[in-house]
Amino acid sequence: xxxxxxxRGFTLIELLIVVVLVAIVATIAVPGFGRLxxxxxxxxxxxxxxxxxxxxxxxxxxxGESIDVVANGGDWxxxxxxxxxxxxxxxxxxxxxxxxxxxxxxxxxxxFSFRATGELLEPEAEFEVCGSDGSTGVKLELLGGGxxxxxxxxACGG
Numbered sequence: 001x002x003x004x005x006x007x008r009g010f011t012l013i014e015l016l017i018v019v020v021l022v023a024i025v026a027t028i029a030v031p032g033f034g035r036l037x038x039x040x041x042x043x044x045x046x047x048x049x050x051x052x053x054x055x056x057x058x059x060x061x062x063x064g065e066s067i068d069v070v071a072n073g074g075d076w077x078x079x080x081x082x083x084x085x086x087x088x089x090x091x092x093x094x095x096x097x098x099x100x101x102x103x104x105x106x107x108x109x110x111x112f113s114f115r116a117t118g119e120l121l122e123p124e125a126e127f128e129v130c131g132s133d134g135s136t137g138v139k140l141e142l143l144g145g146g147x148x149x150x151x152x153x154x155a156c157g158g
Contacts, residue, residue, distance in 0.1 A: 035136070038132065038133065038136055039131070041096050041098060041099050042099055042129055042130065042131045042137060042138060044096070045096060045099050045101070045129055046129045046140070046150070048092065048093070049092070049101060049127065049140065050148055052082065052090070052092045053142065053148055054148070055090065056069050056090075056114055057146045059084070059114075060114035060115060060116055060117075061117065061118045063116075064116045065084060065085065065116050066084075066113050066114065066115055066116060066121065067083070067114045068081075068082070068083045068111055068112075068113045069111065069113070069114075070110060071103075071110035071111065074110045076101040076102055076110075077099075078094050079092050079093050079095075095129070098132035099129065099132070100128075100130050100132075100156075101128070101129050102127065102130075103126065103127055104126045104128050104139075105124060105125055112142070118146040119144060119145055119146050120143070120144050120145075120146055124141065124144055125142040126139065126142070127139070127140040127142075128140070130156030131156075135154060135155060137152070137154075137155075137156040138150055138151070138152055138153065139151045139152075139153050
């Protein structure tokens with residue numbers, strides 16, 4: 001009498017179905033993952049900028065003198081310098097790839113200053129941290145008292 005042996009493994013059709021399902025899921029997930037990465041870059045650099053502005057304000061109060069925040073080479077996205085009387089106190093790294101930082105208030109410019117009291121020398125300063133697609137961004141508004149207000153924006157440059 002012959003014994004029937006059971007075969008183990010997957011058929012070619014089963015493997016093809018699994019490959020197709022994985023391809024469909026990847027097609028749906030990858031664009032969303034790209035947006036997540038960009039959103040995290042914007043959020044991370046926003047926190048870097050907020051921290052640097054807070055440091056500059058605190059330093060002005062600590063030393064009792066004005067502190068200047070100056071765009072590196074005239075381009076805020078290239079990083080910026082925190083200076084006291086022309087001497088470098090701290091250099092802030094440039095924005096990561098795909099992220100921009102620009103000053104959007106009516107005064108524009110490449111510099112603003114904190115007084116020894118921690119207040120802004122100017123009435124206000126506004127910045128936008130934006131992702132490369134222009135739809136992900138954060139608006140930073142430095143109020144006259146030196147505090148920072150943030151808002152999420154849906155369209156940068158507007």
